[in-house]
Amino acid sequence: MKRKNLFPNLGIGLGLRSPHYSHIAQSHPQLDWFEATSENFMGLSETGSGRPRKVLESLRKDYEIVLHGVSLSIGSTDELNFSYLTKLKELAELIQPKWISDHLCWTGVKGENLHDLLPLPFTKETFDHLVSRIHKVQDFLGRRILLENVSSYITFKHSEMTEWDFLSEISKSADCGILLDINNVYVNSVNHGFDPVAYLKALPSERIGQIHLAGHSRQGDILVDTHDAPVCDEVWDLFRASVKLFGSISTMVEWDAKIPDFPILRAEVGKAEYIINEETEVKSERHSLLA
Amino acid sequence: MSATPSLHDLQIWLKWIITDPRGVTDALSDPSPKGERYQSRYTQPSKSYLEWIENSSIKSSTRLDIYAEAYFSRILECMEKDFSRTQKAVGKEAFTKLVAEYLKAFPSKFTSIDEVGSRFPGFISEFNDFPINEWVKELALFEWSWIEAFYAKNFSVDHQDWRDRIVSDEQMRFLVHPSVTLLKSRWPLAKLINAFDADKSIDPKDFREGDGCSLAIYRLGDEVTWDELDISLFQVLQNLKNQVPLEDAFSQIQDVSPDIISKTFSRWVERGILCGVLNESNEVKI
Secondary structure (H helix, E strand, C coil), rough: CCCCCCCCCCCCCEEEEEHHHHHHHCCCCCCEEEEHHHHHHHCCCCCCCCCHHHHHHHHHCCCCCEECCCCCCCCCCCCCCCCHHHHHHHHHHCCCCCCCEEEEEEECCCCCCCCCEECCCCHHHHHHHHHHHHHHHHHHHHCCCCCCCCCCCEEEEECCCCCHHHHHHHHHHHCCEEEEEEEHHHHHHHHHCCCCHHHHHCCCHEEEEEEEECCEEEEEEEEECCCCCCHHHHHHHHHHHHHHHHCCCCCEEEECCCCCHHHHHHHHHHHHHHHHHHHHHHHHHHHHCCC | CCCCCHHHHHHHHHHHHHHCCHHHHHHCCCCCCCCCCCCHHHHHCCCCCCHHHHHCCCCHHHHHHHHHHHHHHHHHHHHHHCCCCHHHHHHHHHHHHHHHHHHHHHHCCCCCHHHHHHHHHHHHCCCCCCCCCCCHHHHHHHHHHHHHHHCCHHHHHHHHHHHEEEHHCCCEEEEEECCEEEEEEECHHHHHHHHHHHCCCHHHCCCCCCCCCCEEEEEEEEEEEEECCCHHHHHHHHHHHHCCCCHHHHHHHCCEEEHHHHHHHHHHCCCCCCCEEEEECCCCCC
16 A cells, blocks of 8 residues: 655746846746755855845745755764754754755765765665664754755665665665656666666655756766756656656756756746646546446 | 775775876876875875776776866866956966865865865966966955855845945944955056956056055945045045054045045945944944
8 A cells, every 4th residue: 555655746847046146036927836955055164154045035025935955964974963954953943945955875975075965885884874874864954854865976896785775775774765856766777787667666756855857968878967968868758767756746846057048948847737636636536436 | 816905995986086186097007106286186096996887898097087087177277257357357367276286285174065266366476387467466365355245145225224324423333245355456456357357368467566546345235346536535444444543443544535535435425345334342333
């Protein structure tokens, strides 16, 4: 029996990016929610949060917001950064996001931040390390977080599990959600040679709270998660497969480099809306035929 | 094959190989070079863990290169945005070298990439590996002040409510908006900034030391902006920022007409540079 999803379906959203602030404020585009990158609204260490915080507070009046971080570094072997978590908690108290997410990765060690989403070996040691830290973060924030599968260009010979089993088991043991990045699944399936649909089928659907779609680029034989292009056909196909498997889940498009005008971005996420509508209508038609 | 690496050792090794300034291939071929200024950044921290990275149809060094390139290019892109005029001043190639040197000395310890450049103005003021015009150092400081103003605390202002009381109390002390940074330059920085912003070519001979200027950088509404101030008025604003009472703040002003003083003061109020009145306990009373 299919379990009830732990997260509400917010509908269709977009990643909030600074070139679009004015457009959104003036035209109030028809969208259900925005995802804001947490660190962009947490300010600098020795100052406040300035203009970005004002923009987010204003946007919050009209839209649901989710916070998506890039520096939690949940997989790092450094101590958890509680000064970062305190600022994140303060931001969450102010903005009241529907949820907070970050990535299943590490971003630095020995106090340095490489500002990249670095891959982890899928070992028992990593597993235990992550579960313990996710519990601590969730206890501190007082809420269940979501963790996103990342794109990777290397894998480790000593990994003991597949990525999809690792992600599934982590989410269950740590009682957290999954932010499923369909583009990252596709990129990794090409880079490491696995079946992306098998990946999706292995995931616990009730824990998938949000879906990311994005574009990528090719560097030689490797796909790189650059977020600088439209979503490709293969990723749309995989997204359609995910809707068939999991139903309609809060879905958004990320675009972080060579950012187009807002209407182009809105049209891109409109394709996701179309696929969701198509697949859920097909499903309800089947149900009524069976009835 | 050696013993399975611990997660910690693996991360330390990956950090080294991704951030070694020479790039992955050179770092792997010479993991302990001699005579580098920032030796630890060039030195493999323990034994190599390369053998633990899958090395199928694509070489593991090629795969690691993607992370190494992304590390540098992501930070460079951010600093090019934050220090766009500084980059124009030194040229793209020299700026890239400067950032590479900067990252050796000050690798990011920040959770926000927007903060990575915070020590850059200080770094280039000490930098002497290749010649940099002295005024570039102050230009970089100006640009970082811009970023700080962008992120400075928000403070809502109600001008009309307290404007009348300014005239009546000479002991009044003011709250200067948290975004305001005052910068006194030995160079004609205002002229330089205007030239860069208008995409005009710069002839360094036109900019002489001693033709200094005084600037106030601040946030106006949602945008950061700046004013060039007469040195006397700059000192007044500095005094007000230090919470000196109104009368004393203006006491040393010379050679500025009362009309200009009045107009400047009104501008500061209207633009929110002065955004509140302080009581005896230094609390804001608007």
